[in-house]
Amino acid sequence: MYILHALPDSAGLVVHCLLREMGVPFRLHLIDRASTERDAPPYRALHPEGKVPVLETPDGPIFETGAILLWLGERHPGFCPAPGSPERAAFLKWFVYTNNAVHTTVMELFYPERHAGSPEALPDFLTTAAGRLSGQLALLEAMAARRPDWCAPGRPTILGYYLSMLLRWILSFEESHPANRSGDDYPALLALARSLETRPAALAAAEAEELGPTIFSAPSY
Ligand SMILES: N[C@@H](CCC(=O)N[C@@H](CS)C(=O)NCC(=O)O)C(=O)O
Incomplete structure (x- = not known):
């Protein structure tokens, strides 16, 4: 089970759409923009700058939209050319x-x-x-x-x-x-x-x- 941490209408949206496309189990944790949650130690342990998105995975938490998407793309084939393919x-x-x-x-x-x-x-x-x-x-x-x-x-x-x-x-x-x-x-x-x-x-x-x-x-x- 993945956990996606995002603010509503943030860069988390692209990860959110792809997780649904991939049909993988995930939990969406939408963070209130006004809350101080992203400044607190538990969230800073996931993202040292307190930003979104973060995806919690079996390999540990990943931040940076590009890193999350490339990781998902390798893990769940069909959403980008596979490593080693000509494309x-x-x-x-x-x-x-x-x-x-x-x-x-x-x-x-x-x-x-x-x-x-x-x-x-x-x-x-x-x-x-x-x-x-x-x-x-x-x-x-x-x-x-x-x-x-x-x-x-x-x-x-x-x-x-x-x-x-x-x-x-x-x-x-x-x-x-x-x-x-x-x-x-x-x-x-x-x-x-x-x-x-x-x-x-x-x-x-x-x-x-x-x-x-x-x-x-x-x-x-
Ligand atoms: N390069 C980062 C940018 C992350 C980023 O700036 N996220 C914004 C939302 S789209 C954010 O967390 N903003 C809240 C803030 O800066 O405190 C990525 O692609 O993940």
């Missing part, structure tokens, strides 16, 4: 790009005050990060348009769900935000997101986290 290299480079570059940029855009250095530096920081996001999305869109098996519409892969969750976050920026984007500008990513959000696993995850319908392609807050 593994291409999958891996786009997975790590998504995790390392794009996820990081989106987090900087969500919490610019943590990264800009000073309030005066905020506007320039946001403009630069939003520009970087545009370039990264263009690369991801071109990759998704080629529809590789490990990131094709209707296929519940770890990268497909990861990109769909990031699209959710990006589409949630308000119109006045420099990173506000329309899904229509990214037809391949949008098609991927639409194909996954109607799957029973995604619908069940959305219900458990109270996220509403069309969680990836048209998020409502």
Whole structure:
């Protein structure tokens, strides 16, 4: 039995969807954002920075979204190319790009005050990060348009769900935000997101986290 520790509507969502897709027994521990639970020693023993997601496994607790997903992907075949397979290299480079570059940029855009250095530096920081996001999305869109098996519409892969969750976050920026984007500008990513959000696993995850319908392609807050 796995235990997934997450905040509602956080990076735990991609792990949550995949656990349901994999059909493995797990318990979802949704943490109240306002609680101090993540600062307390029992949680810090799972994640030294008190962040989410954390997946408790028979091999011990794992933190970092990318590490959790790759570990699950190896443990439960069918959700990404297996190690040693010819497709593994291409999958891996786009997975790590998504995790390392794009996820990081989106987090900087969500919490610019943590990264800009000073309030005066905020506007320039946001403009630069939003520009970087545009370039990264263009690369991801071109990759998704080629529809590789490990990131094709209707296929519940770890990268497909990861990109769909990031699209959710990006589409949630308000119109006045420099990173506000329309899904229509990214037809391949949008098609991927639409194909996954109607799957029973995604619908069940959305219900458990109270996220509403069309969680990836048209998020409502
Ligand atoms: N690189 C980490 C990022 C973890 C992260 O920042 N998680 C956010 C939620 S999406 C969090 O825990 N925020 C609460 C906080 O920073 O206190 C990962 O991918 O797991």
